[in-house]
Amino acid sequence: ERAVREREVMEREKAVLEREKGVMERERAVMEREKLMMEKDRDTLCRERQGQDKEEHKMGEISCT
Incomplete structure:
Protein backbone atom coordinates (compact mmCIF):
# COMPACT_ATOMS: atom_id res chain seq x y z
CA GLU A 1 0.00 0.00 0.00
CA ARG A 2 2.67 2.52 1.07
CA ALA A 3 5.04 1.45 -1.72
CA VAL A 4 2.28 2.03 -4.27
CA ARG A 5 1.66 5.52 -2.91
CA GLU A 6 5.38 6.37 -2.95
CA ARG A 7 5.67 5.21 -6.56
CA GLU A 8 2.66 7.35 -7.56
CA VAL A 9 4.20 10.39 -5.86
CA MET A 10 7.51 9.81 -7.62
CA GLU A 11 5.76 9.50 -10.99
CA ARG A 12 3.86 12.73 -10.38
CA GLU A 13 7.11 14.50 -9.41
CA LYS A 14 8.75 13.22 -12.58
CA ALA A 15 5.83 14.51 -14.66
CA VAL A 16 6.11 17.94 -13.03
CA LEU A 17 9.86 18.07 -13.71
CA GLU A 18 9.26 17.17 -17.36
CA ARG A 19 6.70 19.97 -17.65
CA GLU A 20 9.09 22.46 -16.04
CA LYS A 21 11.83 21.44 -18.45
CA GLY A 22 9.44 22.02 -21.36
CA GLU A 34 13.33 38.10 -29.61
CA LYS A 35 17.10 38.39 -30.01
CA LEU A 36 16.80 37.52 -33.70
CA MET A 37 14.04 40.08 -34.19
CA MET A 38 16.20 42.77 -32.55
CA GLU A 39 19.11 41.90 -34.85
CA LYS A 40 16.83 42.00 -37.87
CA ASP A 41 15.47 45.41 -36.81
CA ARG A 42 19.02 46.75 -36.35
CA ASP A 43 20.03 45.47 -39.79
CA THR A 44 16.98 47.12 -41.35
CA LEU A 45 17.75 50.37 -39.53
CA CYS A 46 21.34 50.20 -40.77
CA ARG A 47 20.28 49.74 -44.38
CA GLU A 48 17.85 52.68 -44.13
CA ARG A 49 20.46 54.89 -42.49
CA GLN A 50 23.18 54.02 -44.99
CA GLY A 51 20.84 55.20 -47.72
CA GLN A 52 20.13 58.48 -45.91
CA ASP A 53 22.98 60.25 -44.18
CA LYS A 54 26.37 58.61 -44.06
CA GLU A 55 27.79 61.21 -41.64
CA GLU A 56 25.62 60.01 -38.75
CA HIS A 57 26.46 56.48 -39.74
CA LYS A 58 30.20 57.21 -39.68
CA MET A 59 29.92 58.86 -36.27
CA GLY A 60 28.81 55.47 -34.99
CA GLU A 61 25.39 56.52 -33.77
CA ILE A 62 24.24 53.16 -35.02
CA SER A 63 26.86 50.46 -35.05
CA CYS A 64 26.47 48.51 -38.25
CA THR A 65 28.72 45.64 -39.13
Missing part, protein backbone atom coordinates in the same frame (compact mmCIF):
# COMPACT_ATOMS: atom_id res chain seq x y z
CA VAL A 23 8.56 25.48 -20.03
CA MET A 24 12.24 26.40 -19.69
CA GLU A 25 12.94 25.26 -23.26
CA ARG A 26 9.99 27.27 -24.53
CA GLU A 27 11.18 30.39 -22.66
CA ARG A 28 14.67 29.94 -24.12
CA ALA A 29 13.18 29.65 -27.60
CA VAL A 30 11.16 32.86 -27.08
CA MET A 31 14.30 34.71 -25.94
CA GLU A 32 16.19 33.44 -29.03
CA ARG A 33 13.38 34.66 -31.27
